[in-house]
Amino acid sequence: MKSLTIRNLSKTYFDAYAGKHVTAVHDVSLDVAEGEFVSIVGPSGCGKTTILNMIAGFIPITGGEILVGGLPVKGPGPDRGVVFQSFALFPWRTVLDNVAFGPKMRGTRKAERERIAREYLALAKLTEAAGRYPNELSGGMQQRVGVVRALANEPDVLLMDEPFASVDAQTRMTLQEELTRIWQQKRPTVIFITHDVGEAVFLANRVVVLSKGRKLDEIDVNLPRPRSWDELNDNDAFKALSNRVLQLVRAA
Amino acid sequence: MRPTQHLLSALLFAAPFAVLIGLWAVLVPYFDVNPRLFPHLDAVVLAAIEGMRDGTLLNHIGASLMRVLVGTVLALLAAIPLGVAMGVSSGISAFLTPPLRFFSVLAGIAWIPIATLWFGYGFGAITFIIFNAVFFIVTYNTLLGVSAIPRSVRNAAASLGAGPWSMLTEVLLPGALPNIVTGVRTGLGFAWRGLIAAEMIATNAGLGYMLFVARDFYRTEVIVLGMIVIGVLWLLLDRLVLAPLERATIERWGMVQPA
Amino acid sequence: MITALHRAWGRYVRLTTHWPAVASIVPFIPFVLMWWAVVAAGLFPRAFLPSPVDVVHSFADLVYKGILPEYLQDSVMRLAVGAFWGIALGIPLGILIGMSQLAHRALWPLLLFFQAIGDIAWLPILVIWFGYGLVTMTFVIVYTVIFPVILNTVLGVRSIPINMHRAALTLGASRLRIVWEIVLPGALPNIVTGLRNGLGYGWRALIAAEIIVGTSGIGFMMFDARRAGSVVEILLGMIILGVLWYIVDSWILAPIERATGQRWGLVTR
Numbered sequence: 196m197k198s199l200t201i202r203n204l205s206k207t208y209f210d211a212y213a214g215k216h217v218t219a220v221h222d223v224s225l226d227v228a229e230g231e232f233v234s235i236v237g238p239s240g241c242g243k244t245t246i247l248n249m250i251a252g253f254i255p256i257t258g259g260e261i262l263v264g265g266l267p268v269k270g271p272g273p274d275r276g277v278v279f280q281s282f283a284l285f286p287w288r289t290v291l292d293n294v295a296f297g298p299k300m301r302g303t304r305k306a307e308r309e310r311i312a313r314e315y316l317a318l319a320k321l322t323e324a325a326g327r328y329p330n331e332l333s334g335g336m337q338q339r340v341g342v343v344r345a346l347a348n349e350p351d352v353l354l355m356d357e358p359f360a361s362v363d364a365q366t367r368m369t370l371q372e373e374l375t376r377i378w379q380q381k382r383p384t385v386i387f388i389t390h391d392v393g394e395a396v397f398l399a400n401r402v403v404v405l406s407k408g409r410k411l412d413e414i415d416v417n418l419p420r421p422r423s424w425d426e427l428n429d430n431d432a433f434k435a436l437s438n439r440v441l442q443l444v445r446a447a
Numbered sequence: 448m449r450p451t452q453h454l455l456s457a458l459l460f461a462a463p464f465a466v467l468i469g470l471w472a473v474l475v476p477y478f479d480v481n482p483r484l485f486p487h488l489d490a491v492v493l494a495a496i497e498g499m500r501d502g503t504l505l506n507h508i509g510a511s512l513m514r515v516l517v518g519t520v521l522a523l524l525a526a527i528p529l530g531v532a533m534g535v536s537s538g539i540s541a542f543l544t545p546p547l548r549f550f551s552v553l554a555g556i557a558w559i560p561i562a563t564l565w566f567g568y569g570f571g572a573i574t575f576i577i578f579n580a581v582f583f584i585v586t587y588n589t590l591l592g593v594s595a596i597p598r599s600v601r602n603a604a605a606s607l608g609a610g611p612w613s614m615l616t617e618v619l620l621p622g623a624l625p626n627i628v629t630g631v632r633t634g635l636g637f638a639w640r641g642l643i644a645a646e647m648i649a650t651n652a653g654l655g656y657m658l659f660v661a662r663d664f665y666r667t668e669v670i671v672l673g674m675i676v677i678g679v680l681w682l683l684l685d686r687l688v689l690a691p692l693e694r695a696t697i698e699r700w701g702m703v704q705p706a
Numbered sequence: 707m708i709t710a711l712h713r714a715w716g717r718y719v720r721l722t723t724h725w726p727a728v729a730s731i732v733p734f735i736p737f738v739l740m741w742w743a744v745v746a747a748g749l750f751p752r753a754f755l756p757s758p759v760d761v762v763h764s765f766a767d768l769v770y771k772g773i774l775p776e777y778l779q780d781s782v783m784r785l786a787v788g789a790f791w792g793i794a795l796g797i798p799l800g801i802l803i804g805m806s807q808l809a810h811r812a813l814w815p816l817l818l819f820f821q822a823i824g825d826i827a828w829l830p831i832l833v834i835w836f837g838y839g840l841v842t843m844t845f846v847i848v849y850t851v852i853f854p855v856i857l858n859t860v861l862g863v864r865s866i867p868i869n870m871h872r873a874a875l876t877l878g879a880s881r882l883r884i885v886w887e888i889v890l891p892g893a894l895p896n897i898v899t900g901l902r903n904g905l906g907y908g909w910r911a912l913i914a915a916e917i918i919v920g921t922s923g924i925g926f927m928m929f930d931a932r933r934a935g936s937v938v939e940i941l942l943g944m945i946i947l948g949v950l951w952y953i954v955d956s957w958i959l960a961p962i963e964r965a966t967g968q969r970w971g972l973v974t975r
Binding site: 459460461462463464467483484485538542543544545546548549550552553555556557558559560561563564565637639640643644647648654655658659661662665667670671673674675677678679680681682685686 | 715730731733734737754811812813815816818819820822823824825826827828829830831833834835906907910911913914917918928929931932935937940941943944947948949951952955956
C-alpha cells in the first residue's frame with residue numbers, strides 16, 4: 196500500500212452542447228496516508244467521480260497533479276485498483292477466474308493464482324461461489340466479488356466508485372460491515388466515493404466534503420473500530436459527525 | 448448546431464468514397480489496366496451519361512424497381528393478414544412455425560429454377576421470386592409479432608369492449624408492427640438479391656440483365672456502372688427508408704424479437 | 707369429439723416436451739398430405755407439380771447413381787471453404803473496426819456500400835477475371851459471409867460496457883490481452899449471430915452462383931433439371947436445401963447462439 200497525494204487538481208473540458216468550457220474540479224488538494232480510508236462525499240455533479248476517474252487514469256488531468264507513493268499517475272494500471280458501481284465482472288469467467296484475473300495478467304502460474312483467489316474469496320466469505328458465474332449471483336454477492344477481485348491484485352491504492360449504490364438498503368449495510376472487516380485485515384489505502392453521508396462516516400477515517408468541484412472541508416472520524424451498524428445507529432458521536440457532514444453537504 | 452452536425456456527418460460518410468474514387472482515377476490509368484479487365488473512371492461516367500441519355504439505364508432501373516414494387520406489395524397484402532390470422536392462436540402459431548421457418552429458409556433464390564419452369568421467362572417469374580422472398584419472411588415475422596403480444600393486453604382490450612376489427616387495428620397490428628417492419632426489411636434484402644440473380648437468367652430487361660449481357664461483350668464499364676447503381680439503390684432504400692422505419696417502430700414500441 | 711381432440715393435443719404436447727424433434731417434424735405432415743392430395747386431384751399438370759412419391763423415387767435414384775451425394779459434397783465443400791475464409795477474415799476485421807475509431811470512420815461507409823452491391827452482382831466481373839471455377843464461387847461466398855460477420859462483430863465489440871475494459875486495465879491487462887480476454891469473449895454472442903446470418907446468406911449465394919456459373923452442385927442440379935424440363939429434381943433440390951439448412955440452423959447454430967448468450971447472461975439482439 197502506498198500514500199496518495201493530490202495537489203491543486205483541476206479538470207476542465209469543452210462541452211460541445213453548451214458551447215463553452217466547463218470546470219468540473221477546481222483546485223482540489225488532498226493527502227492520504229498509507230493505509231488510510233478516506234470517503235469523498237458530496238451531491239451529484241460535485242466532481243467526486245471525475246476525481247476518481249482521474250486518479251484511476253481513465254480521463255486525463257488538465258491541471259495539478261496526482262502522486263501515488265510519490266510518483267505521478269499516467270493512465271490506468273494495476274497499482275490503482277477500482278471497484279465499479281456496475282460491478283464490471285467478466286460474465287464469461289467464473290467467480291474464481293474473475294478474482295484470479297489480476298494475478299493472471301501479472302503472469303502468476305495457475306496453481307498459485309488460484310490459491311490467491313481462494314484466499315481472498317474466503318476473506319469475503321464467498322468460497323462456495325468460486326465455481327459460479329456472475330449472472331448466477333445476487334447483486335450483493337457480485338459486488339463482493341468485485342471488491343476482492345480488486346484487492347487480490349494488491350494495488351497500491353483502492354478506488355471505490357459508489358460501489359454499493361446498485362444494491363438494496365439491507366444488502367448495503369451488510370456490505371459496508373463486510374468492507375470494514377476486510378479493510379481491517381488488509382489495511383489498503385482506500386478512496387471511497389459516495390453520496391450517502393451515513394455510509395461515508397461509517398466506513399472512513401476521514402471524510403472529505405466536495406461541492407461544485409471544490410473541497411469544502413475535511414472531517415476526521417475518530418470512532419473506534421471494529422464498527423457495526425447495531426452499535427453506531429445509537430452512537431451520539433456518530434450521529435453528531437453525520438449531522439455535521441450532512442449540514443456541509445446540504446448548505447453547499 | 449444541428450444542421451451543421453448533419454452536414455459534418457454526411458461529409459465524414461462520403462470521405463472514404465472520395466478517397467476510393469480518387470485512387471480509382473489515379474491508379475487504374477497509372478498501371479495501364481486493361482479496360483477489358485477493369486474500366487477507367489471516365490469510361491464508367493461516359494457509360495452512365497450515355498445510358499441516361501438514350502434511356503436504357505433508366506429502363507433497366509425502372510424494370511427492376513417495378514418488379515420489386517409489385518412483388519412486395521402483393522406479398523404484403525397476402526402475408527400480413529395471413530400472419531395475423533395464424534398468430535392469433537398460440538396453438539396454431541406454435542404448430543405452423545416449423546413449416547414457415549422452413550419456407551422462409553428457402554425464400555428467394557432457391558425458387559428460381561422452379562419459377563422459370565412455372566412462369567417461363569420474364570416479368571412473372573421474377574416477380575414471383577420477389578413475392579416469395581417477401582411473403583414467407585413477412586408472414587413468419589407477423590406471426591411472431593402477433594403471438595408475442597401478451598394475452599393480458601388482448602384480454603384488456605376485450606374487456607374494454609374491443610370488437611374483432613378494433614382488436615385487429617388497435618391491438619394486433621400496432622403490436623406486431625416492429626416485427627413486421629423487420630420482416631419487410633429482411634425480406635426485401637433477400638428479394639433484392641434474388642431479383643439480380645433472376646434477372647441474370649430469366650429476362651431481357653433490368654439491372655441483372657444489364658450486367659450479364661455486358662459480360663458477353665467485355666464491357667466492363669457497363670458492369671461496374673451497374674454494380675454501383677445496384678449498390679446505391681439498395682443503400683438508399685435500406686438506409687433512408689427501411690432502417691429509419693425499423694428504428695422508429697422499435698423506439699416507440701420497444702425491443703424487437705428477430706426471426 | 708372436442709374432448710378427444712383436446713386429449714390428442716395434450717398427448718402431442720407432452721410428447722414434444724420429451725422429444726422436441728417431434729415438434730419440428732410433425733407440422734410438416736399436413737403439408738405433405740395436402741401436396742399429395744393436390745396432385746392426386748389433378749389440379750396441376752404433372753409436369754408442373756409432381757407428387758411426393760415421385761420426389762422420393764428420384765431421391766433414391768440419384769443417391770443410387772451417386773450423383774446426389776457428389777453434388778451435395780461439392781456444394782457443402784464450397785460453402786465450407788467460403789464460410790471459413792469469411793469468418794477468418796471477418797472476425798479480426800470486425801474487432802479492428804469495432805475498437806478503432808479511425809478504422810471505423812474510414813471503413814464503415816465502404817462496408818455498407820459494398821454490402822449493398824451484393825454478392826450476385828459481382829458474378830459477371832468475376833467470371834471475366836477468373837472464369838467459371840472454384841475461385842469465382844469461393845469469392846462470392848466469402849463476400850457474402852464476411853459482411854454479416856464483420857457487422858455483428860463490430861456490434862458485439864462496441865456493446866461491451868466500457869467499465870469492463872477499465873476493470874481489465876486496472877487489473878494490469880495490456881491492450882493486446884484485452885482483445886483476447888475481454889473483447890473476443892464479450893463479443894462472442896454477437897459473433898455467433900453474425901456467423902448464423904452469414905451462413906444463411908452464404909448458402910443462398912452458393913446456390914445462385916451454381917445456377918448462374920456452376921458446373922456441379924445442388925444449385926446446378928436444379929437449373930440443369932429445369933433446362934431438361936424435369937420438375938422432380940428441382941423440387942428434390944429445394945427440399946434437400948431446406949432440410950439441410952433447417953437442421954444446421956435450428957439444431958446446431960441457434961442452440962449455440964442461445965447457449966453463448968444465456969451462459970454469460972448477455973443479451974443477443
